[in-house]
Amino acid sequence: MISRKFMSLLALPLVVGAVALSASPAAASTDPTQDQVDAVIAEFGGTQTASNEVTWDDGAVVLTIAPESTASRFSSPSGITAFSVGSCPSGYFCAYSGTSYTGSRLTFSSCTTGNSVAALGTVRSLANSRGYGTVRAYAGWSTVATLGPNTGAASVSAGIDKLNCS
Numbered sequence: 582m583i584s585r586k587f588m589s590l591l592a593l594p595l596v597v598g599a600v601a602l603s604a605s606p607a608a609a610s611t612d613p614t615q616d617q618v619d620a621v622i623a624e625f626g627g628t629q630t631a632s633n634e635v636t637w638d639d640g641a642v643v644l645t646i647a648p649e650s651t652a653s654r655f656s657s658p659s660g661i662t663a664f665s666v667g668s669c670p671s672g673y674f675c676a677y678s679g680t681s682y683t684g685s686r687l688t689f690s691s692c693t694t695g696n697s698v699a700a701l702g703t704v705r706s707l708a709n710s711r712g713y714g715t716v717r718a719y720a721g722w723s724t725v726a727t728l729g730p731n732t733g734a735a736s737v738s739a740g741i742d743k744l745n746c747s
Contacts (some may be wrong), residue, residue, distance in 0.1 A: 626725040669708035677706040692746040704741040708733040
């Protein structure tokens with residue numbers, strides 16, 4: 582049986598280390614993804630829900646920021662069904678900062694009027710991974726793209742500022 586005194590001695594380095602870490606002054610971030618998350622929250626609000634993710638409307642809108650060092654596609658989430666387009670999960674519609682469904686991804690789960698894509702910046706591709714309805718992309722009042730169910734646009738013109746769905 583281990584004595585209480587010995588247990589206290591074992592725990593001491595952990596407590597001292599934790600205090601030393603919490604007492605150190607906040608350093609400037611060296612993580613470009615965290616810098617992007619912080620900038621999005623500062624400008625558009627939202628809640629950070631993962632190291633590279635900002636969420637609004639109780640999870641109805643999710644921005645997933647791609648690491649700057651990679652231009653590869655997002656990993657497909659498990660449980661993808663036949664309605665998935667690119668890495669856009671089934672039942673959602675998505676906007677991407679890169680062509681061919683690459684870069685940062687803004688994911689929408691509900692249809693509201695004028696879903697802003699401003700937090701993403703430039704939209705370069707779109708996906709409608711829903712099994713019903715259409716998604717329309719707008720630049721101002723002009724319709725730039727219309728996507729039927731289970732379709733995508735691997736390359737769209739710049740200037741898209743909102744998405745609507747029905």
